[in-house]
Amino acid sequence: MTSATASAHAPHAPARPRKIWMDGSLVDPADARVSVYDHGLLYGDGCFEGLRGYKGRIFKMDSHLRRMEESAERIRLKLPYSRADLARAMKDTMAACAMDDCYIRLVATRGAGTLGLNPFTCPRPCVFIVVDTIQLYPHELYRSGMKVIVAKRPRIPMQCLDPAIKSLNYLNNILAKIEAIDAKVLEAIMLNVDGEVSECTGDNIFAIKGGRIHTPPTSAGILHGITRQFVIDALAPALGIPVEERRMVLDDLYGADEVFLTGTAAEIIGVSAIGERAIGAGRMGPLTERLEAEFRRRILAGAPED
Numbered sequence: 001m002t003s004a005t006a007s008a009h010a011p012h013a014p015a016r017p018r019k020i021w022m023d024g025s026l027v028d029p030a031d032a033r034v035s036v037y038d039h040g041l042l043y044g045d046g047c048f049e050g051l052r053g054y055k056g057r058i059f060k061m062d063s064h065l066r067r068m069e070e071s072a073e074r075i076r077l078k079l080p081y082s083r084a085d086l087a088r089a090m091k092d093t094m095a096a097c098a099m100d101d102c103y104i105r106l107v108a109t110r111g112a113g114t115l116g117l118n119p120f121t122c123p124r125p126c127v128f129i130v131v132d133t134i135q136l137y138p139h140e141l142y143r144s145g146m147k148v149i150v151a152k153r154p155r156i157p158m159q160c161l162d163p164a165i166k167s168l169n170y171l172n173n174i175l176a177k178i179e180a181i182d183a184k185v186l187e188a189i190m191l192n193v194d195g196e197v198s199e200c201t202g203d204n205i206f207a208i209k210g211g212r213i214h215t216p217p218t219s220a221g222i223l224h225g226i227t228r229q230f231v232i233d234a235l236a237p238a239l240g241i242p243v244e245e246r247r248m249v250l251d252d253l254y255g256a257d258e259v260f261l262t263g264t265a266a267e268i269i270g271v272s273a274i275g276e277r278a279i280g281a282g283r284m285g286p287l288t289e290r291l292e293a294e295f296r297r298r299i300l301a302g303a304p305e306d
C-alpha cells in the first residue's frame with residue numbers, strides 16, 4: 001500500500017499495514033473490490049455486524065456471529081462460511097492489521113447477479129471483513145453526557161422490515177441521522193409508527209427512574225443490541241439494579257432521572273438533553289456512570305467472547 005493510498009483510506013490515522021479479508025484471502029485495501037453488479041450495492045441486499053476488539057479479544061463475538069446468521073437466514077442468504085470460519089477470519093484480520101483494539105466490520109452482500117431484484121440470480125454472497133479504528137462520539141461527552149433529538153421520521157415497522165435484521169439497508173436510520181446532524185447533535189431517538197420509543201439510529205436506549213432501568217422490548221421494533229443485552233444480563237444484575245423491558249413513550253424519557261444509550265461503537269453513553277429538555281441533572285447520571293465503570297472493568301479483565 002502506498003502512503004497516498006493509506007492516507008486516502010484513513011486520513012486521521014498513522015499509516016499502518018492494513019489488510020482486508022475478502023472471501024478467504026487477506027488482500028491490500030486497493031485490491032478489495034466488490035462488483036457493480038453486487039446486489040448489496042444495487043439494493044442494500046445483505047447483512048452485517050459491527051464488532052469490537054479489545055486487547056485481541058472480540059467482545060461478545062459468539063453473540064454477534066449468531067445475530068449475523070439470524071439476519072442472513074431471515075433474508076434467505078446462505079452464508080458460505082461457518083461461525084468458526086468467520087471467528088478465525090476476524091482474528092486473522094486483526095493480526096494482519098496488527099490491531100488489538102479496533103472496530104471490526106463483517107459484511108455479507110448478496111453477491112453479483114443480474115440487474116433486477118431477484119436475489120437468486122446471485123450465485124454466491126461476497127463476504128468481507130474490515131478492521132479499523134472508531135471514535136463515534138467525542139471523548140468528553142462520556143463525562144458531560146450527549147445531547148440528542150427526537151427524529152420526526154419513525155422507525156420502519158417490523159411488518160415491513162424487522163429492525164432486528166441487521167441488513168445493509170440503513171436508509172431509515174441514515175435519514176433520521178441527517179435530522180440529528182441538521183439539529184447539530186450526534187444522535188436521534190426514533191419512535192415506532194405507534195408513537196412509542198424504539199431506539200436511536202445506531203444505539204439502543206434506556207431510561208432510569210427511581211433506581212430502576214427501563215428499556216423498550218424487542219417487540220417495539222429494534223435491533224436486538226448485543227450491548228443492550230449485556231446491560232440486561234450482566235451489568236445491571238452485577239450492580240443490583242432491576243431492569244424491565246417495557247413499552248415506553250417520550251414522556252418516560254423526559255421524566256427519567258437518567259437516560260443512556262448503548263452500542264458496540266458507543267459502548268455506554270449518558271444523554272444530557274433531548275431537544276431543549278434537560279434529562280435529570282443535565283449530565284451523565286450516577287447510575288449510568290456505575291454501569292459504564294462496570295463495563296470498563298469487565299473489558300479490562302478480558303472482554304467476554306461468548
Ligand code: PMP
Pocket residue numbers: 050173199200201202203204223224225226227228262263264265
Ligand atoms: N440499534 C441500531 C440501529 C444499531 O445499528 C446498533 C449498532 N450500531 C445498535 C442498536 C446497537 O447494537 P449493538 O450493541 O449490538 O452494537
